[in-house]
Amino acid sequence: MSQQHSIPVTLVAGFLGAGKTTLLNHLLNSDHGRRMAVMVNDFGAINIDSQLIVSQTQTTVSLANGCICCTVEGDLIAQLSTLLADPQTRPEHLVIEASGVSNPVKIANTLRYPQFRQSLHIDGILTVVDAAQFDDLDSDMTRLATEQLDAADIIILNKTDLLTPDQRTALKSRWLYPNARVIESEHGVVPLALLLGVERKTTAEPVSPDGRHAPALTASTTTFETFKAVPHQHDSLFDTWSWQSDIPLNLKALRNVMASLPAAIYRAKGICHVAEARDQRCILHLVGTRCEITPAGPWKGATPSTQLIMIGKRGAIDANTLRTLLEACHDEVEPTAVIN
Numbered sequence: 001m002s003q004q005h006s007i008p009v010t011l012v013a014g015f016l017g018a019g020k021t022t023l024l025n026h027l028l029n030s031d032h033g034r035r036m037a038v039m040v041n042d043f044g045a046i047n048i049d050s051q052l053i054v055s056q057t058q059t060t061v062s063l064a065n066g067c068i069c070c071t072v073e074g075d076l077i078a079q080l081s082t083l084l085a086d087p088q089t090r091p092e093h094l095v096i097e098a099s100g101v102s103n104p105v106k107i108a109n110t111l112r113y114p115q116f117r118q119s120l121h122i123d124g125i126l127t128v129v130d131a132a133q134f135d136d137l138d139s140d141m142t143r144l145a146t147e148q149l150d151a152a153d154i155i156i157l158n159k160t161d162l163l164t165p166d167q168r169t170a171l172k173s174r175w176l177y178p179n180a181r182v183i184e185s186e187h188g189v190v191p192l193a194l195l196l197g198v199e200r201k202t203t204a205e206p207v208s209p210d211g212r213h214a215p216a217l218t219a220s221t222t223t224f225e226t227f228k229a230v231p232h233q234h235d236s237l238f239d240t241w242s243w244q245s246d247i248p249l250n251l252k253a254l255r256n257v258m259a260s261l262p263a264a265i266y267r268a269k270g271i272c273h274v275a276e277a278r279d280q281r282c283i284l285h286l287v288g289t290r291c292e293i294t295p296a297g298p299w300k301g302a303t304p305s306t307q308l309i310m311i312g313k314r315g316a317i318d319a320n321t322l323r324t325l326l327e328a329c330h331d332e333v334e335p336t337a338v339i340n
């Protein structure tokens with residue numbers, strides 16, 4: 001197969017909660033006119049990101065329970081091979097959303113393994129930055145976020161709506177990434193022509209795969225949780241914990257729990273079964289100190305349940321305390337208020 005038939009791959013990277021899935025949703029809902037496939041990677045044990053993708057027109061592959069560039073690299077290789085094998089499902093463009101702890105250079109190296117060299121090429125690496133949070137990261141996190149930036153062809157300076165004009169000017173004056181184009185955005189709204197067709201040039205050599213696989217998570221009945229300290233150079237910095245429950249949660253109590261979390265829990269996200277809106281899936285996002293819990297339409301036949309993951313600095317997640325706090329949000333009483 002010639003290079004001109006190889007599939008362009010867009011890598012979307014960026015620190016936890018920067019706005020990668022938001023950007024991906026914008027991209028997928030734009031008039032791209034291509035048969036798209038997307039791969040989304042959740043560092044936690046539950047596939048949350050694939051549930052947050054609002055477009056249904058593309059093939060979506062989920063890689064959970066580890067970092068795509070390390071612990072689930074073997075899954076990435078297997079899923080890529082499957083995607084490419086069938087001419088019926090073979091996409092015209094592939095977008096890979098890395099987890100917020102991944103280094104896009106390592107993913108790019110995987111795509112250069114001999115088995116993919118003729119069939120895939122990297123179109124561009126887009127690194128999304130939370131403009132409002134970047135300066136609040138501690139030194140380890142800043143190092144990781146900087147690795148992600150160093151790999152970028154395009155830097156999407158997102159969440160600029162959260163900055164004052166002075167903060168915007170100050171931030172922009174410090175952004176000197178000579179090899180990358182910097183584009184400001186709100187809610188990942190960037191013209192499609194700037195995201196696809198980047199056609200990066202690169203000469204990096206591949207590294208060896210380790211082929212390790214992560215175990216699948218089975219469904220819960222009432223509550224279920226997993227706790228994991230992941231052993232590799234990025235995620236040795238992080239712990240992740242997940243929790244599931246079929247019992248509806250009191251919204252106010254849940255908001256209070258989110259507001260009380262230590263700063264070293266950087267990210268929480270999930271689908272919530274909220275007592276005040278039992279017929280609706282509610283999406284929860286916590287990024288730093290900002291928490292959103294918003295209704296996102298009916299359950300469409302799915303059994304209502306809460307699925308939450310949290311990601312924090314190594315040692316910051318106290319599973320017993322979190323479990324106790326969340327179980328105290330269980331609400332069996334019929335609702336008296338309505339979510340808005």
Ligand SMILES: Nc1nc2c(ncn2[C@@H]2O[C@H](COP(=O)(O)OP(=O)(O)OP(=O)(O)O)[C@@H](O)[C@H]2O)c(=O)[nH]1
Pocket residue numbers: 014015016017018019020021022023049099100158159160161162185186187188267269285286287292
């Ligand atoms: N105010 C504001 N919020 C945003 C913007 N873009 C995204 N968000 C919010 O930021 C939160 C995280 O967005 P995601 O797109 O899920 O971030 P992500 O990078 O995919 O997160 P991870 O995959 O967990 O690392 C959500 O609550 C979004 O609604 C923006 O431009 N402005």
